[in-house]
Amino acid sequence: MAPVATPFFFYLFAAIMLIGGILVITQKNAVHSALALIVLLLAQASIYLMLYAPFVAGAQIILYAGGIMVLFLFVIMLVSIERSMKERQFNSQWLVGIVAATALGGLFIAVYLKGKNIFPDHVLPVVENDNTQKVATLLYGQYMFAFEIASLLLLVAIIGAVVMAKKRI
Amino acid sequence: MTDPNTTLSPLELESHDKTYLDANELVINMGPQHPATHGVLRVILRLDGEKVLGLECVIGYLHRGVEKIGEHRTYTMFNPYVDRMDYVAAVSNGLGYCETVEKLLNVEAPPRAQHVRVILTELNRIASHQLWLGTHALDIGAITPLFYTFRDREEILKIYEKYCGARLTTHAFRIGGLQYETYTGFEKEVTNFLNFFRPKIDEYEELLTTNRIWVERTKNVGTISAEDCIALGVTGPVLRASGVKWDIRKAQPYANYKNLDFEIPVGENGDTYDRYLVRMAEMRQSVHIIQQAVEALPEGPIMAKVPKVMKPAAGEIYHSIEAPKGELGYFIVSDGSTQPYRLRVRPPSFVNLQALDVMCRGQLVADVIAVIGTLDIVLGEVDR
Amino acid sequence: MESMLHITTLHYLVLGAALFLLGVIGVLTRRNVVIVLMSIELILNAVNLNLVAFSRIWGPVNGQVFAIFIITDAAAEAAVGLGILIAFFRNKETVNIDEVNLLKW
């Protein structure tokens, strides 16, 4: 049985995400931006749930909302933002940026219109309970090497962050 | 005290450092309304994250001009005022003042009075250390010892109340001896208290001495060397915990301490844990002293012959006693009239508080709280 | 109207594209480094959304695995980026990206 109100929830979360995204890039105060981003991330986790990807949704909540965003808030607290709030918010190439983004959007629209029919219309039946197992099998099987590299990347990131942020080592 | 920066005050340091901008630097103002500053002490902390770069004490919020009042009261009239300085060790304050004036007048209190004085002051030492222990543990986060110590301190206050009618600012002694004879059963009650209290010290120690968190919080925190202590004039348990065997009860015996057998507990490292151990040992020694004094309590008069109107000969005198917090000294200049020409108190809390900056440099914010607690200051005495 | 109510993969892709564009606009136009970093997170999330949506139609969960890798990458990127930001702020006392125009300080 398909979930009861998929369209309703899809449009709800999509609206939340779009509004959140607009707020992220327009707010003066970086903390408000971060809050909008958190709301966006949580809405996106819900969309993952609708796509029957519960493990990714959980990882999104734990890592993104609970980890990365805390880091962001932490840093925003450390750097005083009062001054940057009084300054001009957008840089001088904002017009160029918007034109470039619009062009990119046009490209997206063109591609989607053209390739609309290549996506199969049927919805695959989903055995909800084995999602985590499937992810785990792939992660520790086929993508084992990538997994190790990812962990190495994290190690490098930790060391890099410490080197950058610490005053005296 | 080797860092050259220590010669600058924290506020000077701030401008000194302006060239090097630091995202983490923070100047915070602790007190005068703060739960852990033991009254109205205000400490300006300059922090790097959690590390203390320097601090400055701002005092005087409880200043009442006790010393100036002394110049306008007769010697007898001033006696109750001294209780209001270190209000948790009021009896010791009274003893110091009475002995100083007695020395000025060349009178000596009779033996019975001296014994009772020793008993009451040592009880007061226990009470003061109990209050210190409770609040110090509360500052470090252990809330239960506070209630244990207050429960037991109550017994001491009951003895005071029965003896002189007051519990906190007792005004127990008079110049020349005692005003009141002890009440019936005084010796027995004091002995009962001692028997009741001995296991209680073990109870406090059981909660804290071997408690891992307590040891981690206090070991190597607020360390001060013996040289620094002497240079800053620090006295009392703080000095003794740094390894200096200096106790006025032994060094310049007053009352009848020379007849009593007791030891001076000494620490080694001069850290907060040692100060804790020294004070705990002092409580045990006080129990020992009281026991001896009660057993040897002689019969006899309680008041020496003192003129009704005291007019000591012109001259000056300094006399000090070992108060629970350190050396409590009184300096009195007499011009031959009924009032002191000049009166000055050397309060142990005030002098010990100077060590705060030395003890806290390089430590963390949480340690500042522990160090303020371990210095055992009473703001009434600091500000006078 | 019927097609509006029937949520297809295209819906997710359009949402992802919109988020991506928002992120690009943020990166290109904002001056505050923190917000630029957040816009990068937006872009990564848009990619994630597409990956998960594709994995939903084609069946195998490889897309989800890649989404997890991207989340890991985002964490590393945020840590290093914010570390650089702190170092930068300590020296310049600003979080304005326009001021990052020297190769040394």
Added chain:
Amino acid sequence: MGAIIQYVQSYLDPNVKVTPGAAGNLFWALVYIMLVFGGLSVAVIAMNWLERKILAHMQVRLGPMRVGPHGLLQPIADAIKLLLKEDIMPAEADGLVFWMAPLIVVLAAFTVFVVVPFGPTHAITDMNIGILFMLGVSSLSVLGIVMAGWASNSHYPLIGALRSSAQMVSYEVAMGLAVVSAILMTSLNAEGTGTLSMIGIVQAQLAQHEWFIFKFFPLGLVAFFIFAVAMVAETNRAPFDLAEAESELTAGFHTEYSGFRWSLFFLAEYSAMIAVSSIAVTLWLGGWLRPFPNLLNGTPWDQIFSLFPGVTFLFFAAICFYNTVRMPKHPLFRIQTIGLAGFGVVLGLIGLILFVPPVSVRIQDIFWFSSKVAGFMYLYIWYRGTFPRYRFDQLMQMGWKVLLPMGLGVLILTASVALLQQKIWHP
């Protein structure tokens, strides 16, 4: 209406195993949400009273005694006071963030109860990623704390927020490792498939005839210990209550909060305590399973254990009656005496209802689960009465240098032992 009656009938019939919280059953999910959150509020209120009373008795004092007999109405009086209090917002505060912070903390603390399994059929829902969801959502409360500290625009809350966020983020790592080693144990079955679902984890313990705390002794115990330490740090309670260290930071991140907003933080703290205790109970202490399910099995033992809920309530009632008798006989105490007796009667009636067979069978799971959680709650109070507070660097040292290596070691050892068991001992 008919559906409700039908449902209640099926609920009381022990032979019908309905799963009211199953996904798709929206109506019963709603009913369970009401039940769980009502129960949670009552639990927080009771916890408030119990903490003050137990702590007081540990500290040779009486605790609340004035409002109601033995202070029973004190939490209600407190709640009324807090709700009527003026709601102050500092002039320099960031209004929106200041307003949102307590809401986020409360939402995070309450939402995790969606997957707490009070019994095989007593849960709002059973999620495939239950434990991941719980850890994730409970980690969201850090955001609220950071926001509260920042929005207050004052130094003490800011330091408190920095401290508590650093603390919670660090201890989450050790906590996660301990949880993973428990989840690993769920995969020790014929198919070799583990589960992240909260109900599945308890069922795995049932299937393996062993609580995970005793599994691979002492590995399960060590993992449990790591979790038990980390969960205290995670909820910012003594001895890890640095974020709200009263003697250092006045009240930490909620220094500037008062009235209703403050009470939200209070509510969140206690529900977070209950939530993490529920995780510990589910993962290591067999969730809703009664003690010794294998040793003392058989119908007579089942019947004896089914008496426990009723007996417990009767015991509470007996305590009430005993204290009613001991009340002073003065006319001033008449209302209090009647009140206490009435309370005892209510408790006794609940106890008697719990003896009715259908109810007692149904209530078993909830009773055992709640009493295990209650044990943890007592531990929390006990810690608070006994321990001094850690310093920040020591806390970090403990998290990163003690618990994290221990967690890694336990994880690796558990995996190796499990592998050995599957490959060598039972090929």
